[in-house]
Structure formats: C-alpha cells, structure tokens
Amino acid sequence: MKLNLINEKTEWREQFPVNWTDDEYRSRRDFTRLLGLTSLAFVVGHLWIIARNLSRREKQKPPPLSIARADDVPVGGFKLFNYPSQNDPCVLVRLAQNDWVAFEQKCTHLSCPVIPQPQQGRFFCPCHEGVFDIATGEPISGPPRRPLVRITVTARTGQVYATGVGQGEV
C-alpha cells in the first residue's frame, strides 16, 4: 500500500519530487548517530557513579563519636543519635548484652524515618509500611528493596562509639 502511494504518479509529485528511499536512509542514519550519543551518555553515567563512589569513600571515614553510655540503653532498647553530621539521624539498638547495631534512620524507599520495634525484631516505616530486619537492616516487606545504611559501632569501657558509615559488621 505504501509502495503504491510512493510510486503513484501524480502531478504534484512531479513538481515536488521526494526521494523516499534516500529520506528513510538518512533518518535511520541520523537515529543511529543519536543512539551513539545515548551510549556515550550511559558511559558518562557510569563514570559519574565511580566519581560519586570515590567522593563517598572519603566521607565514610568520619571521626569516631561517643553516642551513648552502655548503661543508658537496656537490652531490647534503642537510642536516637546523629552521625556523622547533625543532619544524619540514626538509631542505635541493643539486641543483646554485647550486641549493638546502628543504622541510618532513613527508609531506603522514600527517606521517611523508620521506627525501631525491637520486640518485633524489625524497623517499621509508617509511610508505606516498609519493614526491615532489625539485626541486618535488610528489607523484609513493603516497597523498600535496599537495606538500611549501617553505622558501624563499637562498645568499650561502658561507652558506645559510632566509628563509620556503610557496610561492615559491628
């Protein structure tokens, strides 16, 4: 049908000739070039992730900070603190006598503050009912797909210290 229309001899076609084959060829060629630029954009995106990772690695070495006295937090209790800056709310949970965990308090779905519920063994995000494991920070149910950011903590001489941000066991 299309070929018939293209090849159809009419007066206006003779007055305004269009080489459709050439036209289609050029449009495909230009589209291919556009895809080449898209590919370059993805490469730039990857390099951006690497650059961000390097800058973040520097930020992951904040100085240790005393966040609580061990006696102030009972087993099964928790305490809120800010680390590494005052704009980074975190939560410290005492799972057992010598078992401490700490995570950023921001839900990895849409950054709502998560609520620790040690008795139920979970962090709960009330915004969209996201649930995280209290020991590992891994998402259990709801919309979140990524774990909570872990804060490394150390307990010594009756004090609990936050020592870094990111992966790693206590």
Added chain:
Amino acid sequence: MRHEQRMVIANAVLSIVIIIVVLQLWLFTATMDQYLRGDRAIIVPAALASICCFVLICGLLFVYRRKRDR
C-alpha cells in the same frame, strides 16, 4: 552501492546498535541499584563493560561510514 543495499546495511547496523544501547541501559540501572544497595565492587567492571559497548558502537558506525564512502 545500490539504495536497497544501503538500506539493508543501515537497518542491520541500526538493529545491532539498538540491542547494544538497550544492554547498556540494563547495565546502568543494575549498576545503580547495586551501588545504592552498598555493593561497590560491581561499578568499575560495569563501567568497563559500558565503555566496551560504546567503543563497539563507534566501531560499527566507523566501519559503516567507510563502506558508505567507498
């Protein structure tokens, strides 16, 4: 080179480039997801793979252009 032959080659190159770009899109989203999950080990190999895809596309366009100019 005849028009029909040129079109066949253009379509072939376009198809391959589309496949590679879709692969790069998947690679980028998967890398971003892993990075946000805290898995940093994957980002450099993924970037290298993405650069390889880009070089492959450039190579295809280059070869295609040389054939066209002949």
